[in-house]
Amino acid sequence: MTPHAASLETEKLCRLAPVIPVLVVDDAASAAPLAEALVAGGLPVLEVTLRTPAALDVIREMAQVTGGIMGAGTLLTPEDVANAKAAGARFGVSPGATDTLLAACEEHDLPLLPGAATASEAMALLERGYNVQKFFPAEANGGASALKAIGAPIPQVRFCPTGGVSLQNAGEYLSLPNTLCVGGSWVAPKDKVTAGDWAGITALAKEAAALPR
Numbered sequence: 081m082t083p084h085a086a087s088l089e090t091e092k093l094c095r096l097a098p099v100i101p102v103l104v105v106d107d108a109a110s111a112a113p114l115a116e117a118l119v120a121g122g123l124p125v126l127e128v129t130l131r132t133p134a135a136l137d138v139i140r141e142m143a144q145v146t147g148g149i150m151g152a153g154t155l156l157t158p159e160d161v162a163n164a165k166a167a168g169a170r171f172g173v174s175p176g177a178t179d180t181l182l183a184a185c186e187e188h189d190l191p192l193l194p195g196a197a198t199a200s201e202a203m204a205l206l207e208r209g210y211n212v213q214k215f216f217p218a219e220a221n222g223g224a225s226a227l228k229a230i231g232a233p234i235p236q237v238r239f240c241p242t243g244g245v246s247l248q249n250a251g252e253y254l255s256l257p258n259t260l261c262v263g264g265s266w267v268a269p270k271d272k273v274t275a276g277d278w279a280g281i282t283a284l285a286k287e288a289a290a291l292p293r
Contacts, residue, residue, distance in 0.1 A: 121285020219244025
């Protein structure tokens with residue numbers, strides 16, 4: 081898969097809803113009902129971060145949920161890429177980008193949303209062919225004002241800002257012309273997941289899905 085083809089695919093996914101849930105899931109038993117709750121609320125594109133021992137099993141379970149489009153986050157190595165693709169991930173997300181990681185995603189035909197934090201990083205990815213990127217960590221890097229500033233000289237790159245994004249500030253990002261969607265964990269708080277409050281999570285998802293952009 082070429083970088084251009086990857087960005088075409090990630091742009092389509094980013095346009096499906098204003099928010100991509102960023103999920104850290106400890107127990108695969110909660111995977112399917114969690115995915116069902118989020119999809120029911122209008123958030124079909126889901127990112128499961130590879131930060132727990134259960135992450136790959138969670139992706140396998142969620143990949144079976146009707147209407148869900150599974151992605152794997154925190155991709156750091158070629159092994160992560162191969163494992164995520166085998167588990168059923170249809171796209172990948174990384175906190176940053178290296179030539180090794182980019183090559184692995186291209187080899188495995190896994191569309192990647194690569195992370196960039198600076199204008200130079202965004203330019204390097206654009207030079208390779210990635211014009212859809214993740215702005216991370218968004219709030220720590222200056223928030224919506226910083227992303228707006230990057231967009232002025234590099235308007236051809238569109239972003240999914242992630243990291244410190246919440247219901248309270250998501251609108252600031254979504255109002256920018258270079259923001260396609262945002263990534264956030266607030267739609268699946270740990271206490272509701274642990275309690276199995278799927279109706280509560282669906283309600284949060286509906287609220288997020290209704291954000292204007």
